Amino acid sequence: MTANWVEVTGRGVVSSAGLTVPDFTQTILSGQCLIHDISDVAADIRFTKGAAIRNFDPAAHFDERTLGSLDRFSQFAAVAARDALAEAGLLAGSLPAAGTDPERIAVIVGTANGGGDILMEGYRRLYKENRKPRPLTIPMSMASAPASRIAKELGARGPVFGVSSACASSNHAMITGMMLIRAGLIDVAVVGGTDSCFYESYLQVWDVLRAVSSETCRPFSTGRKGLIIGEGAGILVLERAGRAAARGANVIARLVGGGMSSDAGDLIAPDSSGMARAMRAAVVDAGLEPDAVGYINAHGTGTVANDRAESRAINEVFGGNRDRISVSSTKSIIGHAMGASGAIEAIATLAALETGMIPPTVNFISADPDCDVDATPNEARKRAVNVAMSNSFAFGGLNVSLAFARPDR
Structure with a gap:
């Protein structure tokens, strides 16, 4: 009987708590709070704290031409996916590792916002600088853009698409990957989510919703006043049960x-x-x-x-x-x-x-x-x-x- 679980063989993360899984793990277990002042990002809003990623350098990960076609949320996702695929041992140069059929690899990435940074830039060009938006604004801002980028880098030719269900997007992406593997349609699913959140218009609309705390985030505690906005990407590699052992790869956990x-x-x-x-x-x-x-x-x-x-x-x-x-x-x-x-x-x-x-x-x-x-x-x-x-x-x-x-x- 085929196992009901799928195996997690790779992880990648881009977050305010770290740009690698070891750094992220150390930070969250230490309890170091990464909520800091963001008043330089947006003026005239009620809240001044957030968990923005300040140390991500896109030029360290992409050449200039590639950067011209990637919004920040796609950059986050691609970098996290590279680490996840490396940990899983699924990349050989720029192609899937030997024994991995590209047509049986899915890439499913969730996002709540899509490419908001490039849209914000377009509005600024139109209404403040009297210039046209960038020609690639539409494909850069689409919710499926991160999945497409990862598929291009990996050479994945199976199901590739985005998921958008607000802050459940990542979990919907992961459960979809699990179901596709269980159904026997694919062997590998690269899944997760990404969002870039620190552009002025986004912070302004959260301000009028009045759901963001004016000080910090205190879940389940007395004195809590709301959420704090963060950002980043997380990517997992899921594989059919038994596949990792057959190729000598490590299993981190099971998604059961x-x-x-x-x-x-x-x-x-x-x-x-x-x-x-x-x-x-x-x-x-x-x-x-x-x-x-x-x-x-x-x-x-x-x-x-x-x-x-x-x-x-x-x-x-x-x-x-x-x-x-x-x-x-x-x-x-x-x-x-x-x-x-x-x-x-x-x-x-x-x-x-x-x-x-x-x-x-x-x-x-x-x-x-x-x-x-x-x-x-x-x-x-x-x-x-x-x-x-x-x-x-x-x-x-x-x-x-x-x-x-x-x-x-």
């Missing part, structure tokens, strides 16, 4: 199950029942009992409504035993990377499985009685877990939960 649901309700108000359905479906899909899950990397935005709803859903699915399951939100460290958040947080979840350390929820003051979960406040905690879950619950009531397991489970 996934669940999706829709609230079919309010555009922005979260619904705990929809969250619970996604988590419960992931556990069932993995063939597990709820008590097998030892850690949840929560969606954990730091808004009052989201954290209460997610806490309620966790307790509904996993019971109210705070000592049995650890919860944390790495958004307290790196902010909310929008369409990239699920993939970056999946890499944080894999770090917890790999190291036996639970990333902390930082900036924590005290437990909110309405958030009755063990949120791992302020310091990482040593805890060996075999199965962990990563949640993404988006505006529009779009919910995706993924269950990962240690490879030796």
Whole structure:
């Protein structure tokens, strides 16, 4: 019988917490908060803090001609994918490694925003400089642009497309890759998400929504005032079970199950029942009992409504035993990377499985009685877990939960 899981063989990340997986892992486990002043990016907005990536140099990764065709969100994704494919051992020069059929490689990348930087540049050219936008503005800004770039670099000729479902985009991309492998349509899926978020118009529209904190991000804590905007990319390589061993590659973890649901309700108000359905479906899909899950990397935005709803859903699915399951939100460290958040947080979840350390929820003051979960406040905690879950619950009531397991489970 074919295994129900797929294997994770590669990871790549571009984030404010690090541009490599080792640096990212060290930072999130240290609890170092990467939320800093962003008042130089946009003036006349209520919030002045964010988790922008300040040290990414595109010229170190792309030649000048290539840069002229890539928006920043595609740059993030391509760099993260290169690291993920290198860790998986799937690149031989500029082509897939021997024994990998290019027609059985998929690339699926999620994004919430698309190429906002190039659109912002186009508006500036039109309305401030009386110039035309760049000729490639349309293909550079399309939500499928990062997937196309990765496919070009890899030589992937199977299914290649973008996914856009707000901040559930990454998780939808990952679960789609898993399903394609399970269906026998492909052998390898390069999946994840990317978003660039620090251009003025984007910050302005978040300001009028009044969901961004004026100080910092405090998920599940008293005194929380909203989310903090982040950005970046996370890419995973998924492979059919057994394939990595056959080619002598390392298996980092197993993606053992996934669940999706829709609230079919309010555009922005979260619904705990929809969250619970996604988590419960992931556990069932993995063939597990709820008590097998030892850690949840929560969606954990730091808004009052989201954290209460997610806490309620966790307790509904996993019971109210705070000592049995650890919860944390790495958004307290790196902010909310929008369409990239699920993939970056999946890499944080894999770090917890790999190291036996639970990333902390930082900036924590005290437990909110309405958030009755063990949120791992302020310091990482040593805890060996075999199965962990990563949640993404988006505006529009779009919910995706993924269950990962240690490879030796």
